[in-house]
Amino acid sequence: MIQLRELRGDDAKRLYLWRRAPAVDRWMCGRPAETFDAHMAWFDAFREDHDSKGWIVAWNRRPVGFVMLKGCGCDDGRAEWGWYIGEDRARGRGVGRAAQALALDEAFGPLGVRKIASEVLVGNAAALKAQTAAGFRREGLLRAHVLKDGEARDVVLLGLLEQDWAARRDDYLRGLAPDIAIAA
Numbered sequence: 001m002i003q004l005r006e007l008r009g010d011d012a013k014r015l016y017l018w019r020r021a022p023a024v025d026r027w028m029c030g031r032p033a034e035t036f037d038a039h040m041a042w043f044d045a046f047r048e049d050h051d052s053k054g055w056i057v058a059w060n061r062r063p064v065g066f067v068m069l070k071g072c073g074c075d076d077g078r079a080e081w082g083w084y085i086g087e088d089r090a091r092g093r094g095v096g097r098a099a100q101a102l103a104l105d106e107a108f109g110p111l112g113v114r115k116i117a118s119e120v121l122v123g124n125a126a127a128l129k130a131q132t133a134a135g136f137r138r139e140g141l142l143r144a145h146v147l148k149d150g151e152a153r154d155v156v157l158l159g160l161l162e163q164d165w166a167a168r169r170d171d172y173l174r175g176l177a178p179d180i181a182i183a184a
């Protein structure tokens, strides 16, 4: 069973470790905090920011990843998407796809978001497949936009409108891995 739960104070350490893990960091556009103190400053500010929302992805009640939306309260009704599955054993099993569905329902439901924007490194097949399946469309390409280990990398801009998700939702849920259920 995949669920999203509210972020808690005792999640700080696991987020710090997950975000720095090479298997996660290699596909993230930004950089992880260099120190735990810097991470805590980000973590505390994030939790206090009313326009940001973060959830721990729980698989059979065990924390395995993180999904977040930034800027939810902006006047344009647009939010920025960020996510990773931090536990190695949970990646590539359909957990991300399931968590994405739950977070999109929250975003376009209770949070009242109208559009979600996302930046994905070219070559990130798992993110591009999962997000395209949910209805994200390619809206642009930022050439040589970030430096990863000294190499300039292109970034794909993706956008998902509320109606895109509404049109895809049923098929998407039917396509979840058979052994992965989401909380009703």
Ligand SMILES: CC(C)(COP(=O)(O)OP(=O)(O)OC[C@H]1O[C@@H](n2cnc3c(N)ncnc32)[C@H](O)[C@@H]1OP(=O)(O)O)[C@@H](O)C(=O)NCCC(=O)NCCS
Pocket: 023, 024, 025, 027, 028, 029, 083, 084, 085, 086, 090, 091, 092, 093, 094, 095, 096, 097, 098, 119, 120, 121, 124, 125, 126, 127, 129, 130, 133
């Ligand atoms: C991107 C991520 C969140 C997806 O979560 P996940 O649980 O691993 O993905 P899923 O198992 O739900 O699979 C999603 C899709 O990617 C495919 N996929 C999974 N792992 C893959 C891999 N290593 N290579 C290619 N395709 C892969 C799946 O087959 C699935 O395709 P489908 O939607 O066509 O069926 C996760 O892989 C991750 O955290 N990656 C590292 C950090 C990252 O990339 N964050 C996102 C930055 S934009």
